[in-house]
Amino acid sequence: MSQLTVPEAGYTGYVSEEHHHDYAGDTLLGFWIYIMSDCILFASLFATYAVLSTSFAGMITPKELFDLNFVAVETALLLFSSFTFGMAMLGAQKKNMTQLMLWLGITFAMGAGFLAMELYEFWHFTHEGAGYFTSAYWSAFYALVGTHGLHVFAGMLWMVILVVHLLKDGITDTNFTRLSCLSLFWHFLDIIWICVFSLVYLMGVM
Amino acid sequence: MGAHTDTHGGAAHGSVKEYIWGLIWSVVLTAVPFGMVMAGGFENGLTLVVILLCAIAQVFVQLIFFLHMNTSSEQIWNTVSAVFIVLIVVIVVLGSIWIMNHLNHNMLMGH
Numbered sequence: 144m145s146q147l148t149v150p151e152a153g154y155t156g157y158v159s160e161e162h163h164h165d166y167a168g169d170t171l172l173g174f175w176i177y178i179m180s181d182c183i184l185f186a187s188l189f190a191t192y193a194v195l196s197t198s199f200a201g202m203i204t205p206k207e208l209f210d211l212n213f214v215a216v217e218t219a220l221l222l223f224s225s226f227t228f229g230m231a232m233l234g235a236q237k238k239n240m241t242q243l244m245l246w247l248g249i250t251f252a253m254g255a256g257f258l259a260m261e262l263y264e265f266w267h268f269t270h271e272g273a274g275y276f277t278s279a280y281w282s283a284f285y286a287l288v289g290t291h292g293l294h295v296f297a298g299m300l301w302m303v304i305l306v307v308h309l310l311k312d313g314i315t316d317t318n319f320t321r322l323s324c325l326s327l328f329w330h331f332l333d334i335i336w337i338c339v340f341s342l343v344y345l346m347g348v349m
Numbered sequence: 350m351g352a353h354t355d356t357h358g359g360a361a362h363g364s365v366k367e368y369i370w371g372l373i374w375s376v377v378l379t380a381v382p383f384g385m386v387m388a389g390g391f392e393n394g395l396t397l398v399v400i401l402l403c404a405i406a407q408v409f410v411q412l413i414f415f416l417h418m419n420t421s422s423e424q425i426w427n428t429v430s431a432v433f434i435v436l437i438v439v440i441v442v443l444g445s446i447w448i449m450n451h452l453n454h455n456m457l458m459g460h
Contacts, residue, residue: 168423175427179434186438190445211387218383222375225415229368330415334408340379341404345386349393 167320174324178331181294185335188290189342192283200278205347208268214344217260218336221295224253225333232326238314247302250329254299261292284343291339294332301325363417371414378407 227250234242265285268274275285305325308318382400385391412418412431420428 172426176430179430182434182438183441186441190442193442193446194449211383215379215383218379222379223372225375225411226368226372229363229371229415230365233363233365233368327416330411333415334411337379337404337407337411341382341400345382345400346397348386349396 167316167323170320171323171327174327178327181331185287185290185338188283188287189338192287192343195279195283198279200280202278202281203271203273205273205280205284205343208271208273209344209348211344211348213260213264214340217257217264218340220253220257220260221333221336224250224257225330227253228326228329232322235314235319235322240309240314243309243314244306247306251299251302254295254302258292258295258299261288261295265289288339288343291332291335294328294335298325298329298332301328363414367414367417371410374410374414375407378403378410 227246231243231246231250234240234246265288268281273281275282302325305318305321308321312318382396382403385396385399418424418428418431
């Protein structure tokens with residue numbers, strides 16, 4: 144911490160360099176507030192889904208289509224990717240670039256696997272007669288699950304950009320703050336997925 | 350020296366042990382509701398309660414083990430904002446379901 148000293152010439156009263164870590168904390172708190180606002184977006188999508196959960200318009204129902212084995216694999220991919228991102232963060236704390244890149248790579252691969260499975264599922268459902276236009280239920284389903292998928296895609300894009308930053312500058316304070324924000328984002332997506340598989344898939348086949 | 354107390358304000362750091370415990374709890378809390386629904390034969394009400402309890406428990410597991418949330422002074426604003434958002438989410442979701450159910454009820458039975 145800084146000691147009490149007579150302000151130097153040119154002192155403006157603004158905190159600058161020596162409180163660098165407080166800026167990192169502010170950035171993370173700001174990003175946390177963004178994530179909280181994203182929760183409201185998902186809450187409105189979940190509410191819409193819940194309200195329309197039986198509006199099948201006489202068309203195909205989720206009970207006929209959902210395959211829990213498939214969803215279990217999707218869930219495992221996302222859950223383990225949350226763990227591997229944690230391992231990547233531990234690597235970053237130790238300034239261990241190899242560990243960071245390795246675990247980040249595994250996380251990316253699992254994210255890609257999840258997204259590929261989700262896209263296949265959407266294609267399969269549409270093929271079986273459950274498109275986004277089929278009924279109010281399916282519109283709500285694609286809006287909710289699709290928004291989560293888009294977030295995962297954004298997270299993966301962010302990962303690629305961050306790897307470019309890391310290769311260029313190494314694990315600097317700024318890059319570490321960026322990585323911490325992405326870590327919050329990625330764990331947040333896993334938490335949203337818990338709600339999706341519980342409320343949409345498990346309750347959908349009951 | 351050497352004690353790593355730098356918490357970067359918004360996010361405290363974890364340890365391998367913490368992440369592994371988080372993973373184990375998450376796997377258990379995922380496997381139980383999946384297993385129950387896939388095995389079938391349980392009462393619907395009971396299954397519903399187990400699904401909801403496991404989901405809520407797992408959200409807490411992830412917040413604590415993966416996001417390292419706690420009530421320390423560095424984290425207090427994260428926690429306060431999260432509690433506020435939970436309130437808003439509950440109002441939005443439960444409020445919507447409640448109102449729309451009443452509306453459906455009035456539309457179908459009210460004549």
